[in-house]
Amino acid sequence: QKEVEQNSGPLSVPEGAIASLNCTYSDRGSQSFFWYRQYSGKSPELIMFIYSNGDKEDGRFTAQLNKASQYVSLLIRDSQPSDSATYLCAVESGGGADGLTFGKGTHLIIQP
């Protein structure tokens, strides 16, 4: 059974600070890792994906992957109120052939 674990939150962060979101996964064979943002009542929006160990930066977002620890994280710098949403961690194991296994998401609140 593939599992993806996230702290459900809410995680409250002051505006302008760094928000740190964490995720662990159970399937050691997982190959691709994704962070999605989901606003209430909307479908998920892809923020970042990462395949290799280490850091990957895109604008204010940095994804970090540690396959040995089966851990992936997302950092959001200079947090804005518009970043308030649920962040879903998703894992893909089959090199593209499989669907995604999602965590339950972390509810992030950016306080103005």
Add this chain to the structure above:
Amino acid sequence: GAVVSQHPSRVICKSGTSVKIECRSLDFQATTMFWYRQFPKQSLMLMATSNEGSKATYEQGVEKDKFLINHASLTLSTLTVTSAHPEDSSFYICSARVGMTEQYFGPGTRLTVT
């Protein structure tokens, strides 16, 4: 790029009727599309993988005779919920694979069965 549309966005139907949901990739061809379901305050659960020109692959516990999937072209996959019941009320979201593994999601269809 990578825009996925779904239709309808909302549908209300009576118990026992069937509902068809369309998922289209608008600016790219998708050989593989996925169907997910999300119940309130829960995460997305993969229902099935839809491959163009072949039968869909269903996840364990998903009834293939109840959730009919057709992927007739490289830009269209449909999900038909047959003989819908109130417990099928959910947010149904499709996604299409772009590149190696990235998936982009449609806006979702909220189904309410009365």
